[in-house]
Amino acid sequence: MGPGPINADPRVSQVLASPLIGQFDPAMTAFMTQTMELYRTVFRTANDATLVVDGTSRAGIEAAIVSLIAPGDRVLVPVFGRFGGLLAEIASRAGAEVHTIDEEWGRAFDQQRVIDEIDRVHPRLVAIVHGDTATTIAQPLDQIGPACRERGVLLYTDTTASLGGNPFEMDDWCVDAASAGLQKCLAGPSGASPVSLSDRAVAVVRTRSRVEAGIRAPGDRVDGDVIRSNYLDLGQIIDYWGPRRLNHHTEATAMLYAARECARLLVLEGMDHAVARHARHGAAMAVGLQGLGLELFGDQTHRMHNVIGAVIPDDVDGEAVRGMLLSRFGIEIGTSFGPLAGRIWRVGVMGYNAREDTVLTTLAALGAVLARLGTRHRDPAAGVSAAQDWYDAHALAD
């Protein structure tokens, strides 16, 4: 029940153990094509270039950034938590001229402020986190995206923590590039990163991508700018997933099975239903934490459905609480980074763990641990009571 990685849906775990097949076996390439289509539904996009990068969510972020920007390109990164800082770091290593603006941790940017900064800086790319687990906040993008498009600026967003559990409309919001991971609302293991690129973004990548020596065909470009990474060159990866079936990396078959199953389960459930499920159980957890007398962290109007921050009360040692929950109850919750390290707990309600039983069990255990370790009096069952009352008042139709 931490901010991710979380335990996988057992159906996803099972497919990992399926027999492996060769990377150009027709069954394998058919799986790849199915996976592309499933992720179009997950990202809410018609983008052809929707695929999976073989690496953790961070590999997907770096693939998007290093493929889209050339050294010297100006990149604007609005930072509202640790993972905005990571985007700036990755863009800087890729040689970009990075401009950042900062919002207080626990708040989302006013979109107009970002748009004004775009007009001031004139970046080639805006890179922004959609949901920053470090702060539990989701950033609205529905105005930033169209503003980028009008101005001919590319928009990349990191949806690792948010996709599948919060509204995300890649095409409607005019997002040009998005990446994700399996280990949050997608209910799978870390290690594969779904990525989608708009046709505009693909056109930019095509000006920089180069088919590697040894398998180049007549007509493939050989001169000019080149993407600094071979492994994360999205142009080559698109041609590996696409009809050309270019030999690039050796597809990580087991992780592909997992990525496909994660998307299949979400599509089977329906994206709207999955988002509503995360909203429901996240709300119950928030109410339960308040029931235990804890103060929620951050602007709750922009809270991600799937991660709830709670201020660690001053009568307990936050790490002792986390330690007892993990070692005695087998329940993991997180703290945060930087200015929030040791100041807040982060409780995840996501993927396979976005369920009533996991919410109530976690609240019961946390109540008991607070009663044992805290010096202030609390009713250990108050969290459970509040959440159960909330569930009863918000019963689902049959």
Next chain:
Amino acid sequence: MGPGPINADPRVSQVLASPLIGQFDPAMTAFMTQTMELYRTVFRTANDATLVVDGTSRAGIEAAIVSLIAPGDRVLVPVFGRFGGLLAEIASRAGAEVHTIDEEWGRAFDQQRVIDEIDRVHPRLVAIVHGDTATTIAQPLDQIGPACRERGVLLYTDTTASLGGNPFEMDDWCVDAASAGLQKCLAGPSGASPVSLSDRAVAVVRTRSRVEAGIRAPGDRVDGDVIRSNYLDLGQIIDYWGPRRLNHHTEATAMLYAARECARLLVLEGMDHAVARHARHGAAMAVGLQGLGLELFGDQTHRMHNVIGAVIPDDVDGEAVRGMLLSRFGIEIGTSFGPLAGRIWRVGVMGYNAREDTVLTTLAALGAVLARLGTRHRDPAAGVSAAQDWYDAHALAD
């Protein structure tokens, strides 16, 4: 039975489905530490910096190269097959001044020729493939390594195709950096890349690695050269695996389980035994292919134990044979790349498939397909007969 990826050992497949745990859970960090120790045995090294990169074998190659060399550094790449070309490509994208020398595909370099070239070029790094699946050839390194060490030159080698099935002595041969993959002799799925760095290599990486903004501690360097990739910055990855437990990527838990199990099974068997097993079944396959009247490709004195090349005879369509083997018998064999595409078949005998039953079944099926599709007369059972005779003459002691 292709040149890899191959089907995994069922014991490896099973661990992929194990429950996931948090990345800083003491159980998880203990798994990571065990995995480091197991891979020290596999690489035959005492290197502290022995770990797993989250990505395919190509990610491990790029991590080593981009972390070790700064833009402008001179790199010598002796190329004797497709994957030497890949090393040159990756080094070039990392900004190196790349010098290549070429050997005919199907032959290994005379080591003195490489040493002479080192003396002429004075590179900072020599990057060379250990076993190139494209040509089936393994490159001797036992003289190149000491020559590099005497001259203060770093030696990196790609052991993706060879490790576990062929002799490899990281420390005795003075190799500074090596990377591998799970999908060949390690009998696992593609998607994790074991990497080991000597202390000398780590010292070089430390001059370039930078802890990313947001989690930097006082005393961490902030100025000077920086590794161009964040995801593949081996300095940060070493600190993630090491006592500092620096937050970097979210460890790919399922693939870590697989990487650990691959090494555990090899260590349990004994490295010498595993190498001998690959030698045994590879030899039987080679004898069997010759029994079918096929000419072996490449210098057999330097052939990898685990991949055998056979020249496609002129009376059959090589792709039709491969297609019938796959679609009707469920057996995959490979062709090759570039000048060898369509000219040779490559048959893999590696990992879980390095067994008598797989060798004999493959030869039986290939004999039958050649009888059906070839226009020249052949005894369909001649491959099996030759291999069975060889096994009978080389019976293992009880």
